[in-house]
Amino acid sequence: MTPDIYDVTIIGGGPAGMYSAFYSGMREMRTKIIEVKHELGGFMRTYPEKLVWDVGGIEPVRCEEIINSLIKQAMTFNPTIVFGQEIIGMEQCADNTFTLIAKTGERHHTRTIILAAGRGITKIQKLNIKGADRYELTNLHYTVTDIEKFENKRVLISGGGDSAVDWANAIAPIAKEVIVVHRREDFKAFEASVTRMKQIATSLVPYIVLHLHGNQTKIERVTLQHVETGATKQFEVDEVIINHGFQRSFFGPIMEWGFEYEEYGICVSPKMCTSIPGIFGAGDFITHPSKVRLIAGAFNDAVLAVNSAKLYLDPTEPDMAGVSSHNDRFAEKNEEMIKCLSSN
Ligand SMILES: Cc1cc2nc3c(=O)[nH]c(=O)nc-3n(C[C@H](O)[C@H](O)[C@H](O)COP(=O)(O)OP(=O)(O)OC[C@H]3O[C@@H](n4cnc5c(N)ncnc54)[C@H](O)[C@@H]3O)c2cc1C
Structure with missing residues (x-):
């Protein structure tokens, strides 16, 4: 059976993948995105x-609004x-196409x-406390999506980096009380933010969160422990925010496919070509002398990577897509947009 093969x-x-999908649609390439999580962003x-x-x-x-716009844009060409x-895993086939292999065993031809x-x-x-996960649906938070939730509440934040300190500063003006707990004496966050946090919230160092006490659904009280003396303190709380950072598995299996790489990513040429012909890169996964590790940098890499993929498939094609303001690919969509704008 002939495999269902994609151009790219x-x-x-993330932003690099989503913008690549949009731009490859502009270049009329049959496109697939594979994402390990269950959402884009x-x-x-x-x-x-x-x-x-x-x-x-x-x-x-x-x-979140940028994510939503990026998703809509990525879906433009379905x-x-x-x-x-x-x-x-990746296998290179005799005809120079590739098969990508997922951990689940699925295979994707491209x-x-x-x-x-x-x-x-x-x-x-996450918090390394047995049973803590049962509170994740109620008042134990690892990300903040709605600041208003904390209005007039007693909030305990654990962490010493920018996220913990920034959330303390954002929430303290509307909360009843904010306590920031950190396991070290010094906060790693931006100095001016730490100074402000110390003015508007209570900081407790060096302490860790030892126990969460509550009913089956909500945390009601937290025990903190002094890192050096072992002494404990308890606080009644309404909400708990944990900002202990992230684990990121950068040096995962893809690194074993034979690419050249450095500390900050897989090395690519100025046109986003990796050392394996037919494989390109964009965003924070790659590095090159003028790499910009921002969302804007990911967009630029994406355009270059897609154009390189297009030329790899057909060297007679132009080296970039026609600009969107004068691109026939949008003619029908433009009519719909104009109708929609004039009816508003
Ligand atoms: C705290 C912080 C704040 C930031 N603030 C800003 C800011 O204000 N402005 C700005 O421009 N930039 C900011 N950045 C940088 C910006 O977030 C990144 O540059 C951008 O997210 C990189 O996009 P990406 O698509 O390359 O990678 P990512 O956003 O990391 O997306 C990569 C995606 O690939 C998926 N994935 C990984 N491996 C696999 C696999 N093997 N199979 C399937 N899926 C896989 C991941 O799940 C993820 O969804 C910030 C970064 C940090 C750390």
Whole structure:
């Protein structure tokens, strides 16, 4: 049976992967994205409530809004999206096409590959307390999606980095009380933010969260333990936020496919070509001398990677897509948009 083959398969559904999918649609390539999680968004999902200022042409907005816009844009040309599969293996076939192999055993056939796996698979560093997961649906939070939830509440935040300190500063003005617990004497966060946090919240160092006490559904009280003396303290709480960072598996199985790589990623040429012909890269997974580790940098890499994939498949094609303002690919969609705008 002939395999169902795609022109390009993108590994990773973060900003680099999503924008690659949009742009490969502009280049009329049959496109698939494979994402290990069950949603698109990539690392941006870890800071959905944060305001993002540095994406060109977008006024400061919550990151979640950028994710939603990126998803809509990525769907413009109806790529196939596969969720819940971690790609671990790759086989190169005799006709120079590739088969990608997921941990689940599924196989995906493709003419080219764009690696957009970011810094690997991100796992939130959770509290190592037995039974803590039962509170995750109620008042134990690892990410903050809605600040208003904390209005007039007693909030305990554990962590010493930017996330913990930024959330303390954002929540303290509306909360009844904010206590920030950190296992070290010094906070790692930006100095000015730490200074402000110490003015508007209570900080307790060096302490760790030892026990969560509650009924079957909600935490009601927390025991903290002094790291050096072992002395304990208890606090009544309404909400608990844990910001202990992430585990990221950057040096995963893809690194064993034979690429050249450095500390910050797989090495690519200025046109995003890896050392294996037919495999390209974009976003935080790759490195090159002018790499910009921002969402905007991921977009730029994506355009270059898709154009390289297109030329790899057919060297007679133009080296970039026609600009969107003068591109026939949008003619029908433009008519719909104009109708929609004039009816509003
Ligand atoms: C705390 C923090 C704040 C930031 N704030 C900003 C900001 O304000 N502005 C800005 O421009 N940038 C910011 N950045 C940087 C920005 O988030 C990254 O540059 C961007 O997310 C990189 O996108 P990416 O698509 O390359 O990778 P990612 O966003 O990491 O996405 C990679 C995706 O690939 C998936 N994946 C990985 N391995 C596999 C596999 N083997 N199989 C299938 N799927 C896989 C992952 O699950 C993930 O969804 C911030 C970064 C951090 C750490």
